[in-house]
Amino acid sequence: MADLVDPPLVQLLTPEGERVEHPDYRFDGDDQTIAALYRDLVLTRRVDTEATALQRHGELGIWASLLGQEAAQIGSGRALAPQDFAFPTYREHGVAWCRDVDPMALLRLFRGTDQGTWDPDEHNFGLYTIVIGAQTLHATGYAMGIQRDGAVGTGEAGRDAAVVAYFGDGATSQGDVNEAFVYAAVMNAPVVFFCQNNQWAISEPTTRQTRVPLYQRAAGFGFPGVRVDGNDVLAVHAVTTEALQRAREGSGPSLIEAFTYRMGAHTTTDDPTRYRHSDEVERWKLRDPLERVRAYLRRVNAVDEAFFTDIEAEAEELGVRLRAEVRALPDPDPTTLFGNVFTEQTPELAAEQEEFRSWSASLETEVAR
Amino acid sequence: MTATTMSMAKALNAGLRRAMDDDSKVVLMGEDIGRLGGVFRITDGLQKDFGDERVIDTPLAESGILGTAVGLALRGYRPVVEIQFDGFVYPAYDQIVSQVAKYRYRSGGRVGMPIVIRIPFGGGIGAVEHHSESPEAQFAHTPGLKVVACSNPRDTYWMIQQAVASPDPVVFLEPKRLYHSTKAEIDVEATPTPLFSSQVVRPGTSATVLAYGPAVSVAMGAAEAGLADGLDLEVIDLRTLSPLDMGPVHESVRKTGRAVVVHEAHRNLGMGAEIAARISEECFYSLEAPVLRVGGYDTPYPPSRVEEAWLPDLDRVLDAVDRSLAW
Ligand SMILES: Cc1ncc(C[n+]2csc(CCOP(=O)(O)OP(=O)(O)O)c2C)c(N)n1
Ligand SMILES: [Mg+2]
Numbered sequence: 001m002a003d004l005v006d007p008p009l010v011q012l013l014t015p016e017g018e019r020v021e022h023p024d025y026r027f028d029g030d031d032q033t034i035a036a037l038y039r040d041l042v043l044t045r046r047v048d049t050e051a052t053a054l055q056r057h058g059e060l061g062i063w064a065s066l067l068g069q070e071a072a073q074i075g076s077g078r079a080l081a082p083q084d085f086a087f088p089t090y091r092e093h094g095v096a097w098c099r100d101v102d103p104m105a106l107l108r109l110f111r112g113t114d115q116g117t118w119d120p121d122e123h124n125f126g127l128y129t130i131v132i133g134a135q136t137l138h139a140t141g142y143a144m145g146i147q148r149d150g151a152v153g154t155g156e157a158g159r160d161a162a163v164v165a166y167f168g169d170g171a172t173s174q175g176d177v178n179e180a181f182v183y184a185a186v187m188n189a190p191v192v193f194f195c196q197n198n199q200w201a202i203s204e205p206t207t208r209q210t211r212v213p214l215y216q217r218a219a220g221f222g223f224p225g226v227r228v229d230g231n232d233v234l235a236v237h238a239v240t241t242e243a244l245q246r247a248r249e250g251s252g253p254s255l256i257e258a259f260t261y262r263m264g265a266h267t268t269t270d271d272p273t274r275y276r277h278s279d280e281v282e283r284w285k286l287r288d289p290l291e292r293v294r295a296y297l298r299r300v301n302a303v304d305e306a307f308f309t310d311i312e313a314e315a316e317e318l319g320v321r322l323r324a325e326v327r328a329l330p331d332p333d334p335t336t337l338f339g340n341v342f343t344e345q346t347p348e349l350a351a352e353q354e355e356f357r358s359w360s361a362s363l364e365t366e367v368a369r
Numbered sequence: 370m371t372a373t374t375m376s377m378a379k380a381l382n383a384g385l386r387r388a389m390d391d392d393s394k395v396v397l398m399g400e401d402i403g404r405l406g407g408v409f410r411i412t413d414g415l416q417k418d419f420g421d422e423r424v425i426d427t428p429l430a431e432s433g434i435l436g437t438a439v440g441l442a443l444r445g446y447r448p449v450v451e452i453q454f455d456g457f458v459y460p461a462y463d464q465i466v467s468q469v470a471k472y473r474y475r476s477g478g479r480v481g482m483p484i485v486i487r488i489p490f491g492g493g494i495g496a497v498e499h500h501s502e503s504p505e506a507q508f509a510h511t512p513g514l515k516v517v518a519c520s521n522p523r524d525t526y527w528m529i530q531q532a533v534a535s536p537d538p539v540v541f542l543e544p545k546r547l548y549h550s551t552k553a554e555i556d557v558e559a560t561p562t563p564l565f566s567s568q569v570v571r572p573g574t575s576a577t578v579l580a581y582g583p584a585v586s587v588a589m590g591a592a593e594a595g596l597a598d599g600l601d602l603e604v605i606d607l608r609t610l611s612p613l614d615m616g617p618v619h620e621s622v623r624k625t626g627r628a629v630v631v632h633e634a635h636r637n638l639g640m641g642a643e644i645a646a647r648i649s650e651e652c653f654y655s656l657e658a659p660v661l662r663v664g665g666y667d668t669p670y671p672p673s674r675v676e677e678a679w680l681p682d683l684d685r686v687l688d689a690v691d692r693s694l695a696w
Contacts, residue, residue, distance in 0.1 A: 087440075114477060115475040116475055116476065117475075117476060117477035117479070119476075119480075120476065120479070121479075126443065127472070127475055127476060129468075131463060131468070134436060134463065134464060134467065137432065137439065137464065138436060138437075138443065138468070139440060140433075140437050140440060141436060141437030141438060141439055141440020141441045141443070141444070142443050142444045143440070144437060145440065145443075145445065145446050146444065147422075148396070148422050148423075148446070149444070175430075175432060176433075176436055176463075179428070179430040179432055179433035179436065180433070182428050182430065183427070183430070183437055186428055339478065340474050340476075340477060341473070341474055341512050341513050342473070342537045343473070343481060343536040343537050346612040347612065348612050348613070
């Protein structure tokens with residue numbers, strides 16, 4: 001167990017909000033960039049809080065909270081270049097935010113009115129993937145496509161592209177993730193494997209998935225691995241920026257283990273009191289990803305107080321909009337569920353749709369009578 | 370007419386070559402398909418001519434093949450993957466059923482998966498276990514996948530090209546025991562019949578025999594043998610298993626009043642069950658007998674020295690026809 005925790009984390013901003021040096025990594029943005037990251041962190045957390053509340057009010061079927069993982073997601077999401085592509089799990093609301101996917105698209109999915117209907121090509125952001133680990137192979141294949149497009153190692157700015165595959169600590173036990181590591185390694189594919197080790201896979205601690213620190217797994221596959229403080233947005237940004245650059249240059253894949261914590265339940269249906277102690281949660285609260293950025297910005301006087309109140313107001317406005325729009329979301333017309341199975345509807349499906357239509361119509365006449 | 374004589378293996382090779390010539394986004398993926406040309410030599414010479422970026426020897430992991438194919442498709446490629454043998458498709462089952470089949474639906478029609486999954490299927494080659502299976506019903510049962518099976522070199526040449534051109538994922542079943550056994554003249558300038566269509570391959574009046582893949586030659590053999598007993602069987606090559614093209618089937622059964630479905634796959638919940646149900650729903654008043662099924666027995670595929678006893682042969686087909694006629 002000690003081994004799982006002990007290896008040093010790459011850290012650039014302490015929980016107290018102090019910048020620290022690291023021999024290999026540095027954050028190269030200025031304080032305004034940090035202020036912008038802070039805004040992302042706050043608004044992402046607000047999306048999450050609203051969604052959890054909406055689920056409690058019966059407006060969403062379920063919600064998978066990212067509470068505690070904001071820095072891991074914003075830090076990596078903001079390291080992406082426009083031409084890069086990200087493949088999420090079901091919890092990457094912060095990355096979705098960075099990719100300009102409207103939170104409403106996520107809320108529709110969790111409400112049950114659709115299954116993730118953003119355009120992956122418009123946002124360079126794949127569909128949410130619930131089958132654990134499956135998307136890591138999609139990411140690797142996409143990266144192989146980038147190679148075939150000649151968009152790696154050209155040195156031309158804005159052309160070379162990379163892919164990020166998001167997954168959890170539990171996912172590292174999946175065959176697909178290990179196959180993705182193999183494929184990416186032998187193909188030298190421009191993909192960054194970004195593991196958010198939030199310490200839990202529903203009720204199972206990371207010790208149920210591994211005997212070695214997860215980032216060390218990379219060595220066995222033949223690419224570098226690094227463990228970063230996942231609650232430090234600057235360190236995550238720096239580490240991811242470097243891994244992406246490496247991939248774009250043609251130096252191949254790498255693994256980032258963002259050491260973080262799932263502050264909330266696995267999803268709104270979960271009860272974590274059955275399997276973990278609240279003192280663990282309390283300890284992690286001291287390492288909150290937002291607090292340290294706020295402390296830093298205040299300390300160096302990078303922004304004035306109005307900056308914070310403005311963001312609060314913006315968050316409030318966002319909350320109001322999401323609540324209103326979710327409540328106004330109509331259920332889909334059931335006849336539409338027969339579309340989009342294939343490019344063109346098959347005669348068989350057309351017949352089923354017709355059968356359904358006349359069945360529904362007959363029920364309506366029944367009611368009318 | 371520009372006719373060439375080809376085996377089914379050659380027809381696949383030529384069809385794939387033409388598809389790759391036509392569209393630079395077509396890439397082939399699979400185990401041993403490069404220098405070796407695949408264990409059945411279907412991709413012989415293609416890596417030499419198209420390079421290893423387009424004919425990819427993959428690591429030995431089937432879920433990886435399909436999962437990376439999904440990613441390539443998302444990047445605008447058209448992967449044609451080879452599963453080395455039918456019994457090894459199961460490690461990829463999750464990616465096929467949960468990812469390939471559903472992406473279009475989940476994305477609200479925005480993103481398609483133009484992937485062809487080639488599977489050499491069926492038995493009769495004296496192979497060790499896991500090399501002789503018929504998993505088609507598992508895929509035909511999955512919404513979002515199209516499933517076709519070829520039965521002769523000429524169809525194969527066209528069907529593989531049509532499958533590659535399909536914007537939807539196609540599970541492409543190749544009767545491995547026929548790869549090298551027969552040859553046909555193929556006019557490469559002909560206009561092919563549509564991919565998702567069934568065809569009457571032998572007109573007749575006594576009863577309708579429905580088959581696909583390797584069972585088509587068994588059905589044709591039965592029809593030939595039946596002549597001596599005064600039987601004039603109509604044989605339909607279904608070709609497409611999902612969607613089914615029931616038009617020609619219903620027309621035939623309305624004429625003959627009797628139908629026998631033949632496949633190598635296990636009978637329980639096999640394609641025959643679905644086809645029998647559809648015929649009884651649509652042709653009830655034309656039927657003189659229940660639709661009968663001839664298939665593999667509901668056991669795992671047996672050891673090769675007894676596979677001939679397990680596989681449907683022309684005697685079992687004719688026996689079923691006799692039972693239908695005697696009803
Ligand atoms: C293949 C598969 N098995 C089981 C599940 C059910 N499940 C959903 S989330 C989860 C835990 C995942 O843990 P981890 O990878 O650490 O991600 P996290 O939820 O912590 O973000 C499980 C078991 C699933 N979605 N997919
Ligand atoms: Mg986890």
